[in-house]
Amino acid sequence: QVQLVQSGPEVKEPGASVRVSCKASGYKFTSYGISWVRQAPGQGLEWMGWIGTYNGKTKYLQSLQGRVTVTTDTSTSTAHMELRSLRSDDTAVYYCARVGEDRAVVSDRFDYWGPGTLVIVSS
Amino acid sequence: DIQMTQSPSSLSASVGDRVTITCRTSQYSSNYLNWYQQRPGKAPKLLIYAASHLHSGVPSRFSGSGSGTEFTLTISSLQPEDFATYYCQQSYSTPNTFGGGTKVDIK
Numbered sequence: 001q002v003q004l005v006q007s008g009p010e011v012k013e014p015g016a017s018v019r020v021s022c023k024a025s026g027y028k029f030t031s032y033g034i035s036w037v038r039q040a041p042g043q044g045l046e047w048m049g050w051i052g053t054y055n056g057k058t059k060y061l062q063s064l065q066g067r068v069t070v071t072t073d074t075s076t077s078t079a080h081m082e083l084r085s086l087r088s089d090d091t092a093v094y095y096c097a098r099v100g101e102d103r104a105v106v107s108d109r110f111d112y113w114g115p116g117t118l119v120i121v122s123s
Numbered sequence: 124d125i126q127m128t129q130s131p132s133s134l135s136a137s138v139g140d141r142v143t144i145t146c147r148t149s150q151y152s153s154n155y156l157n158w159y160q161q162r163p164g165k166a167p168k169l170l171i172y173a174a175s176h177l178h179s180g181v182p183s184r185f186s187g188s189g190s191g192t193e194f195t196l197t198i199s200s201l202q203p204e205d206f207a208t209y210y211c212q213q214s215y216s217t218p219n220t221f222g223g224g225t226k227v228d229i230k
Contacts, residue, residue, distance in 0.1 A: 035219070045159075045167065045210055045221040061218050095166055100214075107214045109157040111178065113166040 002026040004096050004114035011120045017084040020117045022096030029077035030054040033099035035110060036070060036081045038092040050099060050106045051079060059106045086121045093118050125150050125213050129222030135230040142198040144225045146211035149192075155215035156194045158187055161224075162207045170209075171196060201227070 007021040022034065036048040049060040051070040058070055069082045079096055093116040100108025126149035136142050146156065154174040159167035169178045171187035174194055184199045198205055206229055211222040 044223050045212070047217075047219040047221070050217075059217055107155070107217050107219055109169055109172040109178075109214055110159075110167070110212070111169050111172070113168070116166050 002098065002112045004098065004112060006094075006096060006114040006117045009118040009120070011122065012086050013123050014087055014121055016086050016121075017082060018086060018119050019080055019082045020094050020096075020119070022079045022081070022114050024077045024079070024098070027098075029072075030074055031103050032101075033103055033106065033108075034070070034072070034079040035097050035099050036068075037095045037097055037110070037113075039095070039116075040089070040092045043092075048081070048094075052104060052106075053079070054103050083119075086119075088121050091119065091121045124218055125152060125216060125220050127211060127213060127220050127222040129211055129225055131225060132223060133226040133228070135228055136201050137230045138201055138203060140201045140230075142201055142205075142227060144196045144209055144211075146189075146194045146196070146222050147192055148194075148213050148215075150215075151191055152213045152215040154190045155213055156187075156189065157212045157214060158185075158196045159210045159212065160205075160207045161210065167210060198227075 003025045005023045030053045035050045049070050051058050072079045095116045096114040097110035098112040128147045130145050156174045158171040161167040175187045186197050208224045208226045
């Protein structure tokens, strides 16, 4: 069965960086893209970015451009999301999600999600 | 960016009720509209994709319809496990955007 397992919770000070991991199993990793979505406490869902796992191509939310980087390690079927220059409003649960049917398509449904990683930014 | 408007933002219903949630997109989105269910403290789960296609394993009491800019999610007979928050998402263009959510709770 498809599973996405994420790394554990993080507490970071403002200005620091955080790296969240997402290990996939139960399917061929390079056949689907991975997106990252975050949810601030009590708020809705915000798409952050996407990576084509077969070619490393990325697409990011414009407001996060320059602060976020998504990478993959195909040898371990793992995607990573790094967010830099953290601010208090980056406090959120960060989800990875498998994307759609076509591995080259950025924009599609999120058919399987990881359990989420809580990142708290506080001094 | 395509803006999403979901209504209502919350509703109270009883087990067995028929529930309808509406999602409107600010621009034409064809049928690139997906619905998710999120229970408290859990990740969202895909219910409906491409406006009307039931995701694998999702009960048939869930259905979706619409195209263009107006879409609906219907739960034909609400069950206890359906009390949750529901989100729509457009996948017509990036950035993918989500509706603000509809919280369904027990009357």
